[in-house]
Amino acid sequence: MDEILAELEQYPERFSPNVILRPLYQELILPNLTYIGGVGEISYWLQLKGVFDAAKCTYPMIGVRNSVVGIDAMTQKKMNRIGLKLEDIFKTKDVLKKEYVLHHEKEALNFDLFDKKLQKLKNELSDLVIGVDDTKTGFISVENARLDKQMDNYKSKLIKMSKGKHDTALKQIDQIIDKLFPNSSLQERVNNFFTFSPDGDYSSRIDKMYSKLDPVQNDLLILREIDFR
Helix, strand or coil, rough: CCCHHHHHHCHHCCCCCCCCCCCHHHHCCCCCCCEEEEEHHHHHHHHHHHHHHCCCCCCCCCCCCCCCEEEEEHHHHHHHHHHCCHHHHHHHHHHHHHHHHHHHHHCCCCHHHHHHHHHHHHHHHHHHHHCCCCHHHHHHHHHHHHHHHHHHHHHHHHHHHHHHHHHHHHHHHHHHHHHHHHHHHHHHHCCCCCHHHCCHHHHHHHHHHHCCCCCCCCCCEEHHHHHHH
């Protein structure tokens, strides 16, 4: 440690401010009245007040800028398909899945009425057969059993289709939240802006986003693909 301090004292030009001292260095050479940044940047700057005091450097006022959540057309379609509203995207995946399941349990398949109608049909067919030949009770039992088996197959397939649709919706909830909040963070900390311009029209999107942002406002903006058209 003594050797490093001696080196620093004798050859300061050999050292450059690291990530800890960079904000202090910036303010020393180019003072600012205020510093406006994202949530992550601000939480970092708030740790440096003591460093500025020790260096007798004016600590700028700190402000949080706009952050943006971009919803592309495909994600919007998925949201519409499963009935997800804008305010829902701020809920956790577990909460969204639970709400979805509870809501759609009301729409679960119910075969009670179907079974009653089927039983009525079997009774009418049995009466018809007995009216023609009252010795055909064995035939009636076999045919009714065959009809029950066919109906059970219908029910099983309908239940499987219903569950499959359910599973698809739950997977889409994961996809939507991961798209809007990758790694449980804001898109701006993970994604490049170019990913929101699949057609290569970067300039017009930047201009439109510029027109909607106000650095001195600390709102979280939600911009959909339709907002860039």
